[in-house]
Amino acid sequence: MGRAERLPLLQQIEAERQSAVICYFTGDRENLGTRIAPDVIRVFYRHLLALGPRPRIDLFLYTRGGDVLTPWRLVNLVREFTHHLGVLVPFRAASAGTLLCLGANEIVMGALGELGPIDPSVANAFNPEDPANPIARLPVSVEDVMAYFSLARETAGLESEDSLAAVFNRLVDKVHPLALGNVHRNYALIRSLARKLLELHMPAEEDGRVTEIIKNLTERLYAHNHMISRREALQEIKLHVTTPSARLEELMWQLYLDYEADLKLLEPFNPVALLKPQEYSVDFEATGGIIESIPCLDAFIFNGTITRESQPREGAPPVNVTFTRQGWRQLI
Incomplete structure (x- = not known):
């Protein structure tokens, strides 16, 4: 260090x-x-x-x-x-x-x-399957779901209860209702957390500013990587x-x-580069x-073993990486 x-x-x-x-x-x-x-x-x-x-x-x-x-x-x-x-x-x-x-x-x-932005994506067992990997689940952006309804109301001009019900049912056909419930919980959670954090140091008379900050950091920024x-x-x-x-x-x-x-x-972590041509396996720490x-130092340290594949499959990595430990370690 x-x-x-x-x-x-x-x-x-x-x-x-x-x-x-x-x-x-x-x-x-x-x-x-x-x-x-x-x-x-x-x-x-x-x-x-x-x-x-x-x-x-x-x-x-x-x-x-x-x-x-x-x-x-x-x-x-x-x-x-x-x-x-x-x-x-x-x-x-x-x-x-x-x-x-x-x-x-x-x-x-x-x-x-x-x-x-502070708009989270949520993932649980009820999220849609990833077409490229059926074992995995696709994350669902909280603000994307809210934007879907905004699109229906503000852009498509759908206002009647029947029209909005049809929009909701269309979404439910694609996303499990419990996944949508999780989205709503996180929609409320992120706004509640942001408000509580701001209210730790902002006076009550600035409540209007608190509300504006939360809106600015959620629905008014249109990309999570903004x-x-x-x-x-x-x-x-x-x-x-x-x-x-x-x-x-x-x-x-x-x-x-x-x-x-x-x-x-x-520098990307490249396990292949850590294994010398004559080695079958090597331990690593990163x-x-x-x-x-000033008085203390802790580091999050990965320990593991890199092992060369004896018969690597086509398209598969030529080595296996096994993490034996990862976590915070007190150094000073």
């Missing part, structure tokens, strides 16, 4: 922000990524205990998303140790990462910083976004680049995520 190079950067960021900083970095390396998940809660608790209560705590965040329930638990945990939570976004904080940002008093976005820039987050979404000083922006980007290099985000503060 490049902790020796990162500690001075963390110390300088803390001095600039007059805060304690915890870095939460979920890697998106091709074939070896990690996402926001509930298993980080106890890891964060260890870091927070080591830091102790602070007037200000900043979360340095990089993520493509993950479990939508974790941000609510994590934000509430961090707020047990501080009254002012900031999130530093040097680059990506998408989906569940954006939900985390909603719970912060302040979102500090670099020039390359980007947030994303990238919300700093300007859009501030001016159009109406979030509590601030621009870092030139010095802070430089430090944030240097810290991001160190994590990017350490987790090899620009880091997929980091939670780091």
Whole structure:
């Protein structure tokens, strides 16, 4: 790990922000990524205990998303140790990462910083089968289902109860009713979570702004991979976004680049390349995520074995990858 190079950067960021900083970095390396998940809660608790209560705590965040329930638990945990939570976004904080940002008093976005919509896709046993793989289930986008009814009403001009009932029955013919029920639950859930996170720091008289932010991050963004820039987050979404000083922006980007290099985000995880021509099998260890503060360091580590296929089938990979362990490991 490049902790020796990162500690001075963390110390300088803390001095600039007059805060304690915890870095939460979920890697998106091709074939070896990690996402926001509930298993980080106890890891964060260890870091927070080591830091102790602070007037200000900043979360340095990089993520493509993950479990939508974790941000609510994590934000509430961090707020047990501080009254002012900031999130530093040097680059990506998408989906569940954006939900985390909603719970912060302040979102500090670099020039390359980007947030994303909070409209989830849901999958369960009742979702439609994947035609390419009957064992798998296709995820159903919550906002796609709502947009289907908007299409019927606003574009096709269907208003009568009979017409809308026919539209609904057509959907039920393609998607199991229990899958649609799950979509509705998640439609309500994501709005409830967003509201609760915003209300942690926004006064009651700003209820209208809270409602606008939620609409802006759900139904008014028409693609889940839409990238919300700093300007859009501030001016159009109406979030509590601030621009870092030139010095802070430089430090944030240097810290991001160190994590990017350490987790090899620009190099796809290629098991074939790890197995030498004369080897039948080889063990490997790779880091997929980091939670780091000045007193503590934890890493999400994958361990496994790569085995060469003795008679590879046509079109199949020439090696097998078996993961023997994956999870957070305390390093310091």
